[in-house]
Amino acid sequence: MKKSVIYHDLGIMEYREAWDYQEKLLQEVIKRKTGKDIPEIEALNYLLFCEHPHVYTLGKSGSEDNLLISYIQMQAVNATFFRTNRGGDITYHGPGQLVGYPIFDLEQFSLGVKKYIFLIEEAIILTLEKLDVTAERFAGATGVWLDTAKPHLTRKICAIGVRVSRGVTMHGFALNVNTDLNYFNFINPCGFIDKKVTSIEKETGKKYDMSYVKDLLRKQILLTFETQ
Secondary structure, three states: OOEEEEEEEEEEOOHHHHHHHHHHHHHHHHHHHHOOOOOOOOEEEEEEEEEOOOEEEEOOOOOHHHEOOOHHHHHHOOOEEEEOOOOOOEEEEOOOEEEEEEEOEOOOOOOOHHHHHHHHHHHHHHHHHHOOOOOEEEOOEEEEEEOOOOOOOOEEEEEEEEEEEOOEEEEEEEEEOOOOHHHHHHEOHHHOOOOEEOOHHHHHOOOOOHHHHHHHHHHHHHHHHHHO
8 A cells, every 4th residue: 555645734834723723634544544434545644734823832741830821921912722632741943943743644654653753853954954953852851952961051942742542643743944933932842941942043043934944844753763
């Protein structure tokens, strides 16, 4: 059976709309892999990229105590709030942030969840390297980080939170490209109270074209998963 990944650039899309679209594709992939309703001619997977208007999302294992402003204050900064069914704690999505939602059938890639997250991190680390940002993993935490050997300088550049249903992934990652980092001041990002958040723009002093970063990362994700 041929394994394919279909890429969709959703542009700027409201969080709820993107979540509903993910759920639709997730059910399609599950039906296809179980042979129900959809002919099993080709095993399809999806990679969705988008940006969201200002929104805070809380994972199913997270604490609302990590949201540091009231709902009225959120309205004042044009932000919304959603409880989600992904893993992880609270994070922020907004303009200038590249959000990726892989809808992957892990069985097709012969992957478990831990290795899947490892490969997402790897693709992001390799992409950042091409943008002159040296990034790495942080022991005991998901995502992509900088300067993990220096606790007073350790900062996060990409958050990861996923859900897996019937072996198919959804939700994904949020890479700060030209993100307004002030919005992270209203939360304890991913539940951390002693770690900072950064962006490609802050680290390099350059404002990158989002389409350029999307193209780099799309190619790197596909390459990383093809060669794993």
